[in-house]
Amino acid sequence: MTTTAEPLIEVRDLRHDIAGRCVMAAPAFTALRGEHTLLLGPSGSGKTTLINVITGLITPSSGEVKIDGTVMSALPAAQRDQLRRRTIGVVFQTLRLIGALSVRQNLALAQTLALGRNDSALIDRLIAQVGLTHRADARPRELSQGEGQRAAIARALCAQPALVVADEPTSALDDANAVAMADLLLETAEATGATLLIATHDNRLRERFSRTFTLAAPGVSA
Numbered sequence: 451m452t453t454t455a456e457p458l459i460e461v462r463d464l465r466h467d468i469a470g471r472c473v474m475a476a477p478a479f480t481a482l483r484g485e486h487t488l489l490l491g492p493s494g495s496g497k498t499t500l501i502n503v504i505t506g507l508i509t510p511s512s513g514e515v516k517i518d519g520t521v522m523s524a525l526p527a528a529q530r531d532q533l534r535r536r537t538i539g540v541v542f543q544t545l546r547l548i549g550a551l552s553v554r555q556n557l558a559l560a561q562t563l564a565l566g567r568n569d570s571a572l573i574d575r576l577i578a579q580v581g582l583t584h585r586a587d588a589r590p591r592e593l594s595q596g597e598g599q600r601a602a603i604a605r606a607l608c609a610q611p612a613l614v615v616a617d618e619p620t621s622a623l624d625d626a627n628a629v630a631m632a633d634l635l636l637e638t639a640e641a642t643g644a645t646l647l648i649a650t651h652d653n654r655l656r657e658r659f660s661r662t663f664t665l666a667a668p669g670v671s672a
Protein backbone atom coordinates (compact mmCIF):
# COMPACT_ATOMS: atom_id res chain seq x y z
CA MET A 451 0.00 0.00 0.00
CA THR A 452 1.30 3.45 -0.92
CA THR A 453 0.59 5.97 1.82
CA THR A 454 1.47 9.57 2.45
CA ALA A 455 1.70 11.12 5.88
CA GLU A 456 -1.40 13.14 5.08
CA PRO A 457 -4.43 12.04 7.15
CA LEU A 458 -7.59 11.46 5.14
CA ILE A 459 -9.79 10.42 8.08
CA GLU A 460 -9.24 11.85 11.55
CA VAL A 461 -11.62 10.79 14.32
CA ARG A 462 -11.39 12.35 17.78
CA ASP A 463 -13.42 11.69 20.96
CA LEU A 464 -16.33 10.45 18.89
CA ARG A 465 -19.48 9.23 20.54
CA HIS A 466 -23.04 8.71 19.41
CA ASP A 467 -26.08 8.31 21.67
CA ILE A 468 -29.54 7.14 20.70
CA ALA A 469 -32.36 7.59 23.23
CA GLY A 470 -29.85 8.26 26.00
CA ARG A 471 -27.77 5.15 25.26
CA CYS A 472 -24.22 5.29 23.90
CA VAL A 473 -24.24 3.14 20.74
CA MET A 474 -20.75 3.98 19.42
CA ALA A 475 -17.56 5.30 20.99
CA ALA A 476 -14.35 5.86 19.05
CA PRO A 477 -11.79 7.88 21.04
CA ALA A 478 -9.25 8.14 18.22
CA PHE A 479 -8.73 6.80 14.74
CA THR A 480 -6.66 8.08 11.85
CA ALA A 481 -6.30 6.74 8.31
CA LEU A 482 -3.64 8.22 6.07
CA ARG A 483 -4.14 8.81 2.37
CA GLY A 484 -3.67 5.44 0.67
CA GLU A 485 -3.93 3.43 3.91
CA HIS A 486 -6.23 0.39 4.06
CA THR A 487 -7.97 -0.56 7.30
CA LEU A 488 -10.42 -3.25 8.38
CA LEU A 489 -13.00 -1.99 10.88
CA LEU A 490 -13.71 -4.84 13.32
CA GLY A 491 -15.92 -5.30 16.34
CA PRO A 492 -18.80 -7.52 17.43
CA SER A 493 -22.29 -7.10 16.04
CA GLY A 494 -23.86 -4.06 17.69
CA SER A 495 -20.52 -2.43 18.55
CA GLY A 496 -21.28 0.54 16.33
CA LYS A 497 -19.45 -0.14 13.03
CA THR A 498 -22.35 0.98 10.83
CA THR A 499 -22.95 3.97 13.10
CA LEU A 500 -19.27 4.97 12.80
CA ILE A 501 -19.45 4.61 9.01
CA ASN A 502 -22.59 6.76 8.93
CA VAL A 503 -20.76 9.42 10.96
CA ILE A 504 -17.60 9.26 8.82
CA THR A 505 -19.65 9.59 5.65
CA GLY A 506 -21.63 12.49 7.14
CA LEU A 507 -24.99 10.74 7.05
CA ILE A 508 -25.48 11.26 10.77
CA THR A 509 -24.12 13.93 13.06
CA PRO A 510 -22.37 12.52 16.14
CA SER A 511 -23.56 13.44 19.64
CA SER A 512 -20.03 14.59 20.43
CA GLY A 513 -16.53 14.57 18.99
CA GLU A 514 -15.23 15.28 15.55
CA VAL A 515 -14.57 13.66 12.17
CA LYS A 516 -12.27 15.37 9.69
CA ILE A 517 -12.31 14.16 6.10
CA ASP A 518 -9.41 15.44 4.05
CA GLY A 519 -8.92 18.24 6.58
CA THR A 520 -12.57 19.33 6.72
CA VAL A 521 -14.71 18.83 9.83
CA MET A 522 -17.66 16.91 8.38
CA SER A 523 -20.16 17.81 11.10
CA ALA A 524 -19.38 21.54 10.89
CA LEU A 525 -20.63 21.70 7.30
CA PRO A 526 -24.20 22.57 6.33
CA ALA A 527 -26.08 19.51 5.01
CA ALA A 528 -25.77 20.47 1.34
CA GLN A 529 -21.98 20.90 1.55
CA ARG A 530 -21.69 17.67 3.52
CA ASP A 531 -23.55 15.84 0.74
CA GLN A 532 -21.23 17.43 -1.80
CA LEU A 533 -18.09 16.42 0.14
CA ARG A 534 -19.42 12.83 0.39
CA ARG A 535 -20.28 12.63 -3.31
CA ARG A 536 -16.94 14.01 -4.44
CA THR A 537 -14.64 12.33 -1.96
CA ILE A 538 -16.24 9.11 -0.69
CA GLY A 539 -17.51 5.97 -2.38
CA VAL A 540 -19.77 4.10 0.04
CA VAL A 541 -20.87 0.46 -0.03
CA PHE A 542 -23.81 0.47 2.39
CA GLN A 543 -24.68 -2.61 4.47
CA THR A 544 -28.20 -2.32 3.04
CA LEU A 545 -26.79 -1.50 -0.46
CA ARG A 546 -29.19 1.43 -1.17
CA LEU A 547 -29.18 0.92 -4.92
CA ILE A 548 -31.87 2.98 -6.64
CA GLY A 549 -34.69 0.58 -7.47
CA ALA A 550 -35.99 2.39 -10.55
CA LEU A 551 -32.57 2.35 -12.24
CA SER A 552 -30.60 -0.49 -13.81
CA VAL A 553 -27.15 -1.46 -12.54
CA ARG A 554 -25.48 0.61 -15.28
CA GLN A 555 -27.78 3.59 -14.61
CA ASN A 556 -27.04 3.41 -10.86
CA LEU A 557 -23.32 3.72 -11.63
CA ALA A 558 -23.87 6.48 -14.19
CA LEU A 559 -25.93 8.54 -11.74
CA ALA A 560 -23.34 8.17 -8.95
CA GLN A 561 -20.60 9.17 -11.38
CA THR A 562 -22.53 12.22 -12.64
CA LEU A 563 -23.26 13.39 -9.11
CA ALA A 564 -19.60 13.02 -8.14
CA LEU A 565 -17.83 14.20 -11.28
CA GLY A 566 -20.43 16.09 -13.30
CA ARG A 567 -19.77 13.79 -16.26
CA ASN A 568 -19.87 10.15 -17.35
CA ASP A 569 -16.96 7.85 -18.09
CA SER A 570 -18.84 4.97 -19.66
CA ALA A 571 -15.65 3.01 -20.40
CA LEU A 572 -14.83 2.98 -16.67
CA ILE A 573 -18.42 1.97 -15.86
CA ASP A 574 -18.27 -0.92 -18.33
CA ARG A 575 -14.87 -2.00 -16.98
CA LEU A 576 -16.08 -2.01 -13.37
CA ILE A 577 -19.28 -3.87 -14.28
CA ALA A 578 -17.10 -6.50 -15.97
CA GLN A 579 -14.71 -6.63 -13.00
CA VAL A 580 -17.58 -7.41 -10.62
CA GLY A 581 -18.88 -10.05 -13.06
CA LEU A 582 -22.17 -8.33 -13.90
CA THR A 583 -21.83 -7.59 -17.62
CA HIS A 584 -24.76 -9.93 -18.34
CA ARG A 585 -26.86 -8.21 -15.60
CA ALA A 586 -25.96 -4.57 -16.38
CA ASP A 587 -29.50 -3.72 -17.50
CA ALA A 588 -31.21 -5.49 -14.60
CA ARG A 589 -32.98 -3.56 -11.82
CA PRO A 590 -31.72 -4.10 -8.23
CA ARG A 591 -34.81 -6.18 -7.26
CA GLU A 592 -33.96 -8.59 -10.07
CA LEU A 593 -30.50 -9.26 -8.62
CA SER A 594 -29.45 -11.86 -6.08
CA GLN A 595 -28.13 -10.47 -2.78
CA GLY A 596 -24.56 -11.18 -3.86
CA GLU A 597 -25.08 -9.60 -7.29
CA GLY A 598 -26.52 -6.54 -5.54
CA GLN A 599 -23.48 -6.38 -3.28
CA ARG A 600 -21.15 -6.56 -6.30
CA ALA A 601 -23.16 -3.79 -8.05
CA ALA A 602 -22.85 -1.63 -4.90
CA ILE A 603 -19.06 -2.19 -4.87
CA ALA A 604 -18.81 -1.14 -8.53
CA ARG A 605 -20.92 1.96 -7.78
CA ALA A 606 -18.60 2.95 -4.90
CA LEU A 607 -15.60 2.80 -7.23
CA CYS A 608 -17.05 4.45 -10.34
CA ALA A 609 -15.99 8.02 -9.49
CA GLN A 610 -12.51 6.91 -8.35
CA PRO A 611 -13.01 8.47 -4.90
CA ALA A 612 -10.19 9.38 -2.51
CA LEU A 613 -11.93 7.32 0.21
CA VAL A 614 -13.84 4.06 -0.17
CA VAL A 615 -15.91 3.02 2.84
CA ALA A 616 -17.59 -0.38 2.73
CA ASP A 617 -19.93 -1.90 5.33
CA GLU A 618 -19.83 -5.72 5.25
CA PRO A 619 -19.27 -5.72 1.47
CA THR A 620 -18.70 -9.48 1.22
CA SER A 621 -21.35 -10.81 3.63
CA ALA A 622 -23.48 -12.38 0.86
CA LEU A 623 -20.63 -13.60 -1.34
CA ASP A 624 -19.25 -17.10 -1.88
CA ASP A 625 -15.53 -17.65 -1.30
CA ALA A 626 -14.45 -16.98 -4.88
CA ASN A 627 -16.46 -13.75 -5.14
CA ALA A 628 -15.46 -12.56 -1.65
CA VAL A 629 -11.78 -12.89 -2.51
CA ALA A 630 -12.31 -11.33 -5.95
CA MET A 631 -14.16 -8.33 -4.49
CA ALA A 632 -11.54 -7.81 -1.75
CA ASP A 633 -8.85 -7.88 -4.43
CA LEU A 634 -10.82 -5.47 -6.64
CA LEU A 635 -11.20 -3.02 -3.75
CA LEU A 636 -7.50 -3.30 -2.88
CA GLU A 637 -6.23 -3.14 -6.46
CA THR A 638 -8.48 -0.20 -7.35
CA ALA A 639 -7.45 1.64 -4.20
CA GLU A 640 -3.80 0.94 -4.97
CA ALA A 641 -4.15 2.17 -8.57
CA THR A 642 -5.89 5.43 -7.59
CA GLY A 643 -4.17 6.04 -4.23
CA ALA A 644 -7.51 5.73 -2.42
CA THR A 645 -7.93 5.08 1.28
CA LEU A 646 -10.01 2.01 2.19
CA LEU A 647 -12.07 1.46 5.35
CA ILE A 648 -13.97 -1.83 5.40
CA ALA A 649 -16.25 -2.97 8.23
CA THR A 650 -16.42 -6.73 8.34
CA HIS A 651 -16.85 -9.95 10.29
CA ASP A 652 -15.45 -11.82 7.30
CA ASN A 653 -12.32 -13.80 8.17
CA ARG A 654 -11.65 -14.23 4.45
CA LEU A 655 -10.65 -10.55 4.37
CA ARG A 656 -8.39 -10.65 7.44
CA GLU A 657 -5.30 -12.02 5.73
CA ARG A 658 -5.45 -9.35 3.01
CA PHE A 659 -5.32 -6.38 5.41
CA SER A 660 -2.44 -5.73 7.77
CA ARG A 661 -4.13 -2.84 9.56
CA THR A 662 -7.21 -3.18 11.76
CA PHE A 663 -9.23 -0.90 14.01
CA THR A 664 -11.47 -2.63 16.53
CA LEU A 665 -14.50 -0.92 18.03
CA ALA A 666 -15.29 -2.03 21.56
CA ALA A 667 -19.00 -2.38 22.30
CA PRO A 668 -19.91 0.81 24.22
CA GLY A 669 -20.12 0.13 27.94
CA VAL A 670 -17.83 -2.89 27.63
CA SER A 671 -14.32 -2.09 28.76
CA ALA A 672 -11.55 -3.29 26.45
Ligand SMILES: Nc1ncnc2c1ncn2[C@@H]1O[C@H](COP(=O)(O)OP(=O)(O)OP(=O)(O)O)[C@@H](O)[C@H]1O
Nearest residue numbers: 468473474491492493494495496497498499500543
Ligand atom coordinates in the same frame (compact mmCIF):
# COMPACT_ATOMS: atom_id res chain seq x y z
N1 LIG B 1 -31.95 3.95 14.73
C1 LIG B 1 -31.59 3.30 15.82
N2 LIG B 1 -32.37 3.30 16.93
C2 LIG B 1 -32.00 2.67 18.05
N3 LIG B 1 -30.85 1.97 18.19
C3 LIG B 1 -30.04 1.94 17.13
C4 LIG B 1 -30.36 2.57 15.89
N4 LIG B 1 -29.34 2.35 15.01
C5 LIG B 1 -28.44 1.59 15.67
N5 LIG B 1 -28.86 1.34 16.94
C6 LIG B 1 -28.14 0.55 17.94
O1 LIG B 1 -26.80 0.99 17.94
C7 LIG B 1 -25.91 -0.07 18.20
C8 LIG B 1 -24.84 -0.10 17.13
O2 LIG B 1 -25.45 -0.45 15.88
P1 LIG B 1 -24.62 -0.63 14.54
O3 LIG B 1 -25.59 -0.94 13.46
O4 LIG B 1 -23.75 0.57 14.37
O5 LIG B 1 -23.73 -1.90 14.91
P2 LIG B 1 -22.76 -2.78 13.98
O6 LIG B 1 -21.45 -2.89 14.69
O7 LIG B 1 -22.75 -2.22 12.60
O8 LIG B 1 -23.48 -4.20 13.98
P3 LIG B 1 -23.52 -5.36 12.84
O9 LIG B 1 -22.16 -5.99 12.89
O10 LIG B 1 -24.59 -6.25 13.33
O11 LIG B 1 -23.84 -4.70 11.52
C9 LIG B 1 -26.76 -1.34 18.27
O12 LIG B 1 -26.97 -1.68 19.62
C10 LIG B 1 -28.05 -0.91 17.59
O13 LIG B 1 -29.14 -1.64 18.12
Ligand SMILES: [Mg+2]
Nearest residue numbers: 497498543617
Ligand atom coordinates in the same frame (compact mmCIF):
# COMPACT_ATOMS: atom_id res chain seq x y z
MG1 LIG C 1 -23.36 -2.94 10.77
